[in-house]
Structures are given as structure tokens and as C-alpha cells.
Amino acid sequence: MSGQGIEKFNTKVLPTWCPGCGNFGIWQALKQALLDLELEPHQVLMVYDIGCFGNGANFTKTYAFHSLHGRTLPVALGAKIVNKDLKVIALAGDGAAYGEGVQHFIHTARYNVDITFIVADNQRFSLTAGQASPMTREGVVTKTTPFGEIKKPLNPLVLSLEAGASFVGRGFAGDPAQLTELIKQGIEHRGFSHIDILQPCVSFNKENTYEWYKNIIYKLEEHKYTPDNREEALIKAKEFEVSGKMPTGILFKEERETYEDKLPQLQGEALVKRELKGLGVLI
């Protein structure tokens, strides 16, 4: 199998995203990261949300669970706990991650389960055709905010940092090279990794375009930033509100015992293997 390119992670179903959608860049980076990490499709469980980004369930060849809107993390957690050998990645849009299922986001970060949470943040509910999301900025006109959004957006990086995530990063769909690296590190990190990805939606977000992002982002790794301090990371996470600049890359990373590490009954062979190997399953 090795020697094959990233297309080994393609199914027969072609993406249904709009041409120019930021999800393509994320998809490329994700597959490249799996390839670089020498992971085979069967070693990975991706739990997808409902939304444009979540539709990737059909296009990406790994074990896939297409969940409910806002509900990727509980499913991912359950699977990871009983099979710690799986690489478990949850994928959701900003509406799902920071709206419908925000409690799971905060708490799974707190539990520090070894899951990678990838959020395609397009500041909209896109699959439902362009309503405001918890990330939509004040004043922005959408179908549900015809007179401009009047609520403040959330800062998800602050949330995950405060909640206790052990890996927090931000990527940009228009920079697959950096994003690949970020996703690789996130997957390799033991503990809850939160990666928020700035994702242009060409159909329903005319404000936050590739150009718009390019003008405000800069890469942390090019600024001698060491992501080992939660307080520093919080300052970086709030930088856009302060100075209009948005850092990308790893904001914070720490080695910490995972939820699974702290359960003595999970030490040794993965729980599910003890259960099923007698049936010739997962030997």
C-alpha cells in the first residue's frame, strides 16, 4: 500500500463542495497528514458532523461515523475509550462545534481525551444556506440577521484553552502546507487537540474571503513563539480583538496524562480487543 499517494484516502464519491470552497484545502491537508503519518484508512475513525464540512464522511476513506449535528465528540470519546489503538478524529463546522454542541467541546477539552477535533470555521451555517453562526461577527448581514448580527462572536481558542485542552492550534484552509503540519501534530499529540481552521465559504460568506484572511494572519512559527505557556497562548488567542492580527499555527501544547491514562482498567490491551479477539475480530 505504501507508495500510494493521498488518493488512497478517497472513496468513489466525489466531493460535493462548491468550487473554491475552503473545505478542499482542509481535505487535502487532512489526507496528506494521514499519509505522512503512515496511517492506513482502517486505523483511523473519523466522526463527522452534519454540515458542509461533515459531508466529507462520504468522500474520505477511513472508518467514518456520520453523526448528528453538534454531536461528534461524545461518539468519538466513546469509541476512543474502548479502543485506544484507534486514531480518532472528530470533524465539525463552527455552527456545530461552537453552537449546537458547545458543551461537548468544552467538556471533552476538560477531560483531555486523546481525540483530535478539527473545526472548519466559516463563520456561517452553510449547509442550511447561510445563516449566522456563533462565529459571525457583529454587524454582518445574513439571512437570519437581515439588519446585521447584534451578538458578539465566541472566541473558541479561548474556550478550549480555558477548558484545559492540551493542544490548541489555528490553521488556514488557504495554506495546506502549514495546515498539514498542524493536523499531523494534532493527531500525534496525546490528549485533546483542538484545531480551528479559518475556512472561506465562497457561497455564503462574502466578508471573510481568502484575501481577507491573508491580510490579517501571520504564522506563529515564524515569530519565535514557543507554544508552551497557557497564559501566553490566551494572549495570542485574543490578538485579533486587540490588534486585528490573527496568529496561525500551534498556540499551546502540553504533555499531560489523558483521560484514558487515568483509568487503570484501560491499561494493557485495548478494551474492545479483549472482548472481540475470541471472535477473530481485531487480532
Place this chain on the structure above:
Amino acid sequence: MGKREVAIKIGGEAGFGIKAAGLILGKALFQSGAEIFGYSEYPSLIRGGHNTYQMNVANEPISSTTKRVDILIALDKKTIEADMKYLTDDGAVIFDGALEQRDKRLINLPLMELSKKAGGVIARNMVALGAGAYLVGLELSKLEEQVEKNFKNKGAEVLTMNRQAVELGYNFLKDKKVKKETDLAEWSLKSRNKSDIIATANEATAEGMIWAGCKFYAAYPMTPATSIMHILAERQREEGLVVHQTEDEISAIGAAIGASVAGVRAATGTSGGGFSLMVEHLGLAAITETPLVVVESQRTGPATGLPTWTEQSDLKFIINASHGEFPRMVIAPGDAKEAAEMIQQAFSWAEEWQVPVIFILDKYLSESDFVWLDWESKKMAVKRVGFISDKELENLDNYKRYEITGSGVSKRAVPGQKGRVGVINSDDHDEYGFSTDESEERIKMMDKRFSKVKNMEAELPEPKLYGPESAEVTIVGWGSVKGPILDAMQEIRKSRNQVRQLPDLDIPSSGGRIALGAKNSKVNFLHLNYLWPFPGRRVKAVLEKAKKVLLVENNKTGQLGDLIREQTGIEIKNRFLKYDGRPFFREEIVEKINSLIIQ
């Protein structure tokens, strides 16, 4: 000898250790060979309020509580105010102080003084317990054994205090030569088998889950389901399972689905409020064909209702919960032993049919103390089914997770297995799992899922008919009404026997205690444990032959009655419904049956 029974009720504020004390006495009586049934009432608060624990003690199997009380142990004045009205004329009340009205039934016991002597007022419940033991003629040593068991891990000081407290209470009445209510020594009780225990249905359910090989239990605390989580949490390390307390019930059911998808037996548990939050995920389990067990221990609704009281009001909700249409199973045990047995069936059927199974309890079952004879006898062997082996999967380049098969069930590959990976999809899908909205594919998948139903129906045991094949009155009920109804039938039969001078029938162990075909009974009882798929054929056959039918349900609208009408066309006119948060007391059912027989 005839039936002997005494009802002991202990009442006091929350925090007085009412139930804990009651259960110590209950266990001592049980170990002496008596049958017991323990029932508790309490408001939703931690201190104050009015808490009671009633223990019915008999020389024959019982599984219901009575309104009638023979011995009232009042740890506070409120108990006198609330419960004196239930005391029988020749009963006794233990109270520290004088009563406003002179009452020959009063036994003045200086609880405060004696407990201080024992080491602290905290032990006043134990002083009262000692007195209670004396009144039923329980040997002091039997009670002390249980006190020892209960407090041995709490340090020598605590143990000594509590032992002294029961002794002081016991001896105070003994020295005064107070007349006993009954004397256990004259009950000719048999000695206890080690394998007979006392358990709530929650304890039995937790045990059954462990037997069934449940390896992941995710939940959010909600009375009266919570103690299942407590028990499993306590035992998780030794049993190699994981108990995960989630941020909410939505997460709990999601996590259980994730664990099940990954290949272990998994469950969640809650009460009606939490179940309301779970319903979207019920459909997720259904469309992804993920085996799942959900325990729903009902309490009085809607919303917060009476949070610590019982009701059977979620039946129709559970059968219909979640949008869309899909097959499911609904099982409702009627006592602790059935709970242990049926929860194992729930796991094995969930896995066999790859459907969600909802297991219904209620506060009455979850928190009442049942005698559970030969407790390990219902342990079933665990047989995991429905998986595709690594070898098969690797040699198959055409694996379809949702393959159309005759039975409607297709083999599961679990994440991590090498081979053709697929989508486990909440969108409706083709056989591989890919989302599709083609008309033919949709029909194919719906029909596939529903094709399981006929096989599920064939496997479900039929509702049990207790009592004779034909009777003057046929009672119909489900789940927790079993105990009160069977006990009421027994009582009616006994009183008829006495009139006709018939010998006592041979009484088998608790549960199926009224032998099928008992000839001299005018009442029989159709009890439904397996409610969905609905056993319409059997219900119809029984009810069509029945003379007078009486529906007994712990709810306002007669939900089982509605279901029966929907599924069989039979309308039940006599409905005995109760929705005040209390279970059926035995007398109420006796009275109701008698009124129908006389009519």
C-alpha cells in the same frame, strides 16, 4: 400455618438515616428467614422534610407495600402527624415524648436520652431499630450481626455506638415487658440460603449489566436511575468496564453509541427528563444500526414533576421517541429478579438485531427492596454476535456494512479492522453506507431495517398469564404493577380459601408464585414485560376470552390501554389508574378486584 405479615414503617427527617436503618432491620429479618419488601418515600431534599421507609415482613413471599402499618417508628413529630392514620387498631407506635391525644398504642421510648448514652444522638435511629426488633420478636443477636456488617468499616467507635444503641432500644422495651406485636419465633421460618439476597431493581440491573458484559456505561445523574451508575462506578475497576459521567444526557447516549460502534456492549441510563434529551440519538442508533441499551427509570412527570416519586407515564413516549420510523425493543421488568434477567436479554437482543433497546424501570422498582431468591440463577452466558472476522473482511473486497439480508441484519466491521472501510451513516444510505437520497435506495433501507421486526417478534417471550386460564376478572398491567397485583390476588385467594376451608396451595418461589391453573381463584393477571414489538396476538387472545377486564396502571391516561386498543381493537372500560406519585398499595387492588367480583 396461615399467612403472617407485619408492616413496619420508620419515619423522620432526611438525614436521619431512615432507609439505611430500615434496611439493616430488613436484612436481619430476612436472614432470620422472613420474606420482606421495603418501600421508601422521600422528598427531593437532603435535610428536613418527611422521609419514610416501610418494610412489610411476612412468612410468605411478598412484593408490595401496604397502606396499613402495624409498627410505626416515629423519629419525629411529623411522622406522627402524617402516618398515625395508617396504624392498625392493635398496632404500636414508638415515639420519644407524649402524644397530644392519649393513645394506648403509644410506646414512649426516650430516643434522645438512650442515644446520648450510646454515644450520640446520631444513633437515635438505631435505638429505635432495637425497639422495633423487640416488637417483632427478632433475636437481638440477629440484629447485631447486621449492625456489625454495616458498620465494621466505619471504625470501632462507630460500631460500638451503634451496637449499644440497638441494645439499649431493645432492652428498654424488654425490661418494661412491653407486649410484642408478633413473635418471629412462632412463624416457623426456614433458614436462609446464602444465594438469597435483598436487592432493588437498580442493583439487579447493574448486576445483570455486568453479567451481560457491558463494558461502557455513560450517564448523567438523575433519580431514580442514578444508583445504577453508583454501583457500576464502584465496580468498574474489578469488572474491567468504564463508567463515564458526562456533561449531559445527550453526551451520555452519544458516547454509548460510540463505544458500541467500536465494538463493546454499551449502555446509558436516566429518567424521563434525561431520556427526553436523548431521543435524537435514539434515531441515530437506529439508522446506523448500532446496538444500544438505554435504561429509563420513570418518575412523576412532566418536567421536574414529583422528582422522587413513581409513575408509569413514559410508555407511549418511549415507544414513539425520536422522529422518523424505526424498529426498537421495549422491555419492562416487574421486579428485581426480572430486571437482572431481562437486562441481559436487552443486551443480547440489541446486539442480535442491531437496534436500540429501551429498558423501563420506575422509582418503585429502582428503589424498593425485593427478595431475590437464588440470585445467580438467572445469569446467562455472554455470546457476542454479528461481527465479521478479520479474515473474512480482508478477503472480501465488497464488504457492505448495510448489506440486504433475509433477516435484515448485516455483519458489523469495527473500526480498526483491516479491509474495506465503510461509512456508518446517520444519513440514509446505500448498502456500503454512502449517503443517498434515491427513492429506491431509501425504500430498500427502510424495508431492510423493518424486516427485522417479524424475527424480533418471534423471539420475544409472550406475556405471562398468572392465575387460572379463565377467571371472573382478568387484570392487565405492565412492569412494576406486578408485585401489588400478585400479592392482592394471593390475598383474595387466601380469604376465599379460608371460607371454603381449602388447603393452602403449594407456593413456589417469589416471582411466579401463583401457579398457572390454580383452580380456586376468580382472578387472573396478564402481565406484559415485553412491550415492543407489541405482543398483540397474545393479548388479543387472552382478552377476547376474558369476562371482566381490569386495566391497572400507574398513570393518568391508561397508556397500555391505549396501546391495546390501537393494536388489538379491544377497549378496556374498567381502568384503575393512579398518578399521585405513589405505587399501588395492596389493599387498593384487593378492594378494586372485590368491587368487580361483587358487581
